[in-house]
Amino acid sequence: MSLLFSQPWMLLGLAAATLPFLVYLFFRLKPKPRPFGPMGLLLKSLQHTASLWKLRRLLIYALRSLLLAALALALARPWLDKTTTTPTTMQGEAATVLVLDASFSMRYALGKQTALEVAKNQALQAIEALSATEPLAVVLCDGTQTIPPPPLSQDKAFWKRLVQEALPSFLPARLNPCMETAAQLLEENPLEAKRLLIFSDFARHALLMSAPPPQIKNPKGEMQLPHVALYPVYAGKEPPQNRALLSMEVENTTEAGLFNFMATVQNFSPTPQKDLELQLRLKGQTLAKGFVDLDAHGSTRKTLSVRLPNNETGHEVEMRLAPDGLAEDDAQTLWLRPQKNAHILLVDGAPSADRQADEAYFVELALAQLAQTQVRVRDSQAAWRENLSAYGAVFLLNVEAPPAEAAAALKAFVEAGGGLWASLGDNTQLQAWNQAMGELLPRPLRWLKGSSEELPNTTSPFAKISHVQNLHPILQPFAGEGLESLLSARFFRHALMEAHTQNPQPMEVLLRLEDGAPLLVAHQLGKGHVLSFMSTADRDWNDLPLHTAFLPLIQRSAQWLSGNLLNTEVPTTTLGNSLRLAAPQNAYVGPHGEVVEPEAQGPEFVKLGPLNTPGLWWPQGRAEEAMPLLVKRLPQESDLALLDMEELNAWFGNSHIAQSHSTRQYPLWTALLLLALLAFCAEMLLLKP
Amino acid sequence: MPHLSLPFLAQLATFKLRVKTLAQGILTGLHNSPLQGQSVEFSEHKEYAPGDELCHLDWKVLGKLDRYFIKRFEHEANMPFVLLVDTSGSMGYGEETYNKLEVAKVLAGAFAWVASKQQDAVGLLSFSQEKPQLLRPKAHANHLSLILSQLQSLKAQGETHLGAALETLSAQLRRRAVLLVFSDLLDENPNMLSQLLKLRTQKYELALFHILHSDELNFPFEEPTLFLSMEDERRLEIHPLRLRQSYLQHMQHFLKNTRSQCQTANVDYALVPTHNPLEPVLLQFFAQRKRGRRK
Numbered sequence A: 001m002s003l004l005f006s007q008p009w010m011l012l013g014l015a016a017a018t019l020p021f022l023v024y025l026f027f028r029l030k031p032k033p034r035p036f037g038p039m040g041l042l043l044k045s046l047q048h049t050a051s052l053w054k055l056r057r058l059l060i061y062a063l064r065s066l067l068l069a070a071l072a073l074a075l076a077r078p079w080l081d082k083t084t085t086t087p088t089t090m091q092g093e094a095a096t097v098l099v100l101d102a103s104f105s106m107r108y109a110l111g112k113q114t115a116l117e118v119a120k121n122q123a124l125q126a127i128e129a130l131s132a133t134e135p136l137a138v139v140l141c142d143g144t145q146t147i148p149p150p151p152l153s154q155d156k157a158f159w160k161r162l163v164q165e166a167l168p169s170f171l172p173a174r175l176n177p178c179m180e181t182a183a184q185l186l187e188e189n190p191l192e193a194k195r196l197l198i199f200s201d202f203a204r205h206a207l208l209m210s211a212p213p214p215q216i217k218n219p220k221g222e223m224q225l226p227h228v229a230l231y232p233v234y235a236g237k238e239p240p241q242n243r244a245l246l247s248m249e250v251e252n253t254t255e256a257g258l259f260n261f262m263a264t265v266q267n268f269s270p271t272p273q274k275d276l277e278l279q280l281r282l283k284g285q286t287l288a289k290g291f292v293d294l295d296a297h298g299s300t301r302k303t304l305s306v307r308l309p310n311n312e313t314g315h316e317v318e319m320r321l322a323p324d325g326l327a328e329d330d331a332q333t334l335w336l337r338p339q340k341n342a343h344i345l346l347v348d349g350a351p352s353a354d355r356q357a358d359e360a361y362f363v364e365l366a367l368a369q370l371a372q373t374q375v376r377v378r379d380s381q382a383a384w385r386e387n388l389s390a391y392g393a394v395f396l397l398n399v400e401a402p403p404a405e406a407a408a409a410l411k412a413f414v415e416a417g418g419g420l421w422a423s424l425g426d427n428t429q430l431q432a433w434n435q436a437m438g439e440l441l442p443r444p445l446r447w448l449k450g451s452s453e454e455l456p457n458t459t460s461p462f463a464k465i466s467h468v469q470n471l472h473p474i475l476q477p478f479a480g481e482g483l484e485s486l487l488s489a490r491f492f493r494h495a496l497m498e499a500h501t502q503n504p505q506p507m508e509v510l511l512r513l514e515d516g517a518p519l520l521v522a523h524q525l526g527k528g529h530v531l532s533f534m535s536t537a538d539r540d541w542n543d544l545p546l547h548t549a550f551l552p553l554i555q556r557s558a559q560w561l562s563g564n565l566l567n568t569e570v571p572t573t574t575l576g577n578s579l580r581l582a583a584p585q586n587a588y589v590g591p592h593g594e595v596v597e598p599e600a601q602g603p604e605f606v607k608l609g610p611l612n613t614p615g616l617w618w619p620q621g622r623a624e625e626a627m628p629l630l631v632k633r634l635p636q637e638s639d640l641a642l643l644d645m646e647e648l649n650a651w652f653g654n655s656h657i658a659q660s661h662s663t664r665q666y667p668l669w670t671a672l673l674l675l676a677l678l679a680f681c682a683e684m685l686l687l688k689p
Numbered sequence B: 001m002p003h004l005s006l007p008f009l010a011q012l013a014t015f016k017l018r019v020k021t022l023a024q025g026i027l028t029g030l031h032n033s034p035l036q037g038q039s040v041e042f043s044e045h046k047e048y049a050p051g052d053e054l055c056h057l058d059w060k061v062l063g064k065l066d067r068y069f070i071k072r073f074e075h076e077a078n079m080p081f082v083l084l085v086d087t088s089g090s091m092g093y094g095e096e097t098y099n100k101l102e103v104a105k106v107l108a109g110a111f112a113w114v115a116s117k118q119q120d121a122v123g124l125l126s127f128s129q130e131k132p133q134l135l136r137p138k139a140h141a142n143h144l145s146l147i148l149s150q151l152q153s154l155k156a157q158g159e160t161h162l163g164a165a166l167e168t169l170s171a172q173l174r175r176r177a178v179l180l181v182f183s184d185l186l187d188e189n190p191n192m193l194s195q196l197l198k199l200r201t202q203k204y205e206l207a208l209f210h211i212l213h214s215d216e217l218n219f220p221f222e223e224p225t226l227f228l229s230m231e232d233e234r235r236l237e238i239h240p241l242r243l244r245q246s247y248l249q250h251m252q253h254f255l256k257n258t259r260s261q262c263q264t265a266n267v268d269y270a271l272v273p274t275h276n277p278l279e280p281v282l283l284q285f286f287a288q289r290k291r292g293r294r295k
Helices: A008-027 A039-075 A115-129 A157-162 A175-186 A362-368 A404-416 A430-440 A481-487 A549-561 A647-650 A667-685 B006-010 B015-029 B059-065 B101-119 B141-153 B164-172 B192-199 B212-216 B240-264 B279-294
Strands: A002-005 A033-034 A077-085 A095-101 A135-139 A196-198 A227-232 A243-252 A260-268 A274-282 A285-294 A301-309 A316-320 A331-336 A342-350 A374-379 A393-397 A419-423 A445-450 A465-466 A495-497 A508-513 A516-526 A528-533 A572-574 A579-582 A599-601 A606-610 A615-619 A629-632 A663-667 B040-049 B067-075 B082-083 B122-126 B136-137 B177-183 B204-210 B227-228 B235-238 B268-273
Touching: A002 A008, A002 B040, A008 A039, A039 A667, A039 B240, A077 A667, A095 A115, A095 A157, A115 A227, A135 A157, A135 A175, A135 A331, A157 A465, A157 A579, A175 A196, A175 B164, A227 A647, A243 A274, A243 B164, A243 B240, A260 A274, A260 A285, A260 A316, A260 A331, A260 A615, A260 B141, A274 A301, A274 B177, A285 A301, A285 A445, A285 B227, A316 A629, A316 B059, A342 A549, A362 A374, A374 B227, A393 A549, A404 A419, A404 A430, A404 A516, A404 A528, A404 A647, A419 A430, A419 A465, A430 A445, A465 A481, A528 A549, A572 B040, A579 A599, A615 B006, A667 B177, A667 B268, B006 B164, B059 B067, B082 B141, B101 B122, B101 B141, B101 B177, B101 B279, B122 B164, B164 B192, B204 B212, B204 B240, B204 B279, B212 B240, B235 B240, B240 B268
Parallel strands: A033 B227, A095 A135, A095 A196, A196 A227, A342 A374, A342 A393, A393 A419, A419 A528, A572 A629, B082 B122, B082 B177, B177 B204, B204 B268
Antiparallel strands: A002 A077, A077 A663, A243 A260, A260 A301, A274 A285, A274 A316, A316 A331, A445 A495, A465 A508, A508 A516, A516 A528, A579 A606, A599 A606, A615 A629, B040 B067, B122 B136, B227 B235
């Protein structure tokens, strides 16, 4: 039995209990002197009441001290933790194996102690209760690859030390293999009586109940169940109420440097949660805050928008939810890669002295506002002489069909990782275009369509966009007003693609017009991408440049083509798994300083892991351009729903279980408040003359 | 006319004026008192016999009945008054101008005044000193001034030395006398009252004016107080509220006991709370004496 406090610092208030005596000793009112005649009568009166009053005065001070002490103790929220550690199966000599759950869920804080600490105390007391001649062993079940512990021994001190030094992992418990290991150890021991003690939270995900319970082969070769005692850490306590920040994502917005960070928060408890604070932090500083409400067992998404400065080394951004008993699953970290400098070549097919009539005018204006982007405009003749490898992306704007050498250079450029934007115009001769650009286009172009005369059942002389592929990174931020702006653009002329072709290439239609014709098509060629825009990039065939959606569309297209849009892509794996990386690699250091050395797998690859700590892992001796690895937590570990003990009984076989529902908590603060009230009333009574 | 309480009297300029004011009030109230007029009183008629004083012959009866009757008078003995004033320290309790001793002094002065007006002899003895001095009773007019000035000079201090006072009284006063005692009877000697009352069994008539302050009677204190004895070095620090009930019980018992002992000893007793009017006390006393004499 132990006395625990939720707010132990409140115990400092106990010092206040000495106040009544201190006040009496040092600060009491000085009595007023008064000469008085009937001193004899006064003394005679005092003889009868002096002892009573002395007692009464002492009682008043004692009651005041009791009142203050009880209040201080009640504010510290104490409870009595009563644990009975001796299970009924502990009768008689038996070989004993203790299975101690040290998985992630055992990090849950039960007041001052974590669940693991409670389990460790129970295990230590159970070891203490064993007789000196009983052999025992401890299997630490922390989710890592279990190394079989040494065989059973009577060295209690060794096993107690093992329990005391046990640390919780971030991995899920796998109680089944741990129990198998324990059963194997028991089987190896010659003692006939076998006993298995399990110390765990018995979270639902910790035990696979479709598997058979642990069994031991007896000397006759028959399989039998050992005597099992269960020590659930939450027995007699409130079940854990956990919530978790399950995931954190980021997306670029149409504004340079402005990012949307999206958090998915889940409530695993049956109690609704209100006004939970969600913080976005960078280098320990809070950049943004939000609040979320969660229904019972519900989840929600919350987006926080933050403008981040561009830097050379990238950003390690953290989102943190108001912590609960399991604080480790209330935070997520993400790394934002630094923006690369992008050089973009605009090939102007219809240059004009009148700036607004220039084909590249609107695109150039849009790209000029993009951070870390240098734009160069060339006419067709000059462009083909440029060294394309110096550019991240090339925009062909209403150009005539390029000569064969230029087309080959463009193809090589794209295959090497470059990006190509191809928009049409009056200079585009379809046949020549198809011939020169055939390998760069997903489909050949069929004809130009003046949309008004051939659109069925409509009198409008233009077509509008009817479908937007929001899942594509370029179009993800288009929602609300941005989407409206995009959908309201009018297209007076556009090209059509061949529906069927001999060698169709995989492509993705990002924008589609009302007549079903693709307007913006993306496809991959080698390491690069091509975006085919079936209309003009100025106002000749449409009025899109006059809409607000034009700017982000061109900017995001340029970023995507030059590889600057998805800046969070880092090698990622889930907790407990390994990563296969291209050789050579340094050792990696985990969030808590753990070091994992790479393991060669052939000449080209190395294996890193298993990685058992969630978060960002950095190469040892981190260089400026180093990229981290991201190890994601397992969301199911945050679900601390407990196994039904009756179900567990049935699984182990009722006759073999001696359950120790032994830990009970008795909150004492109500009794203390009542005591304080009684002390107050008694004091009032005594003060009454 | 306002009640002649001590606070009122204290506003009067001089002690003598206070005494006079009180005494005149008493005389007005006692207009049919036996102390007024003659000190001898008609008792009965007796038939003349040779040898009787012819000056006592009742001429009116002779005129009406033609018979000789002699008027007989009950001649009241000229009993001197002695004022015994307690001047121990406890008598100084109260405000400076109207404490218990002031009450005693004014009362005693008023008695002296009235007695003097009746040509009765008045003496004075204060009993706080170890060697008290008796101012012998005399009836002439100048003696009143002496008594009043002696009274005026009395100060409350020291312990009560009743034994010495009584010895002095016995030694120096050989005649019968009426002793008027003004005291709070707060003495550590438990036999003080019985010593006083023993005088009654001797040749003295005794009247006791028990003077107590309202604080002593009601114990109205509420704050923690350090009580200091007015006669010795004793002191007591206490919260009065805790003691009040018990104190009042003891005070009631003390008063009841005093009154009862006085009754038993046939001694006139009057409780004089300092803040009450003084006239009724004196009037009641004289009325008692009148009744007592007629019995």
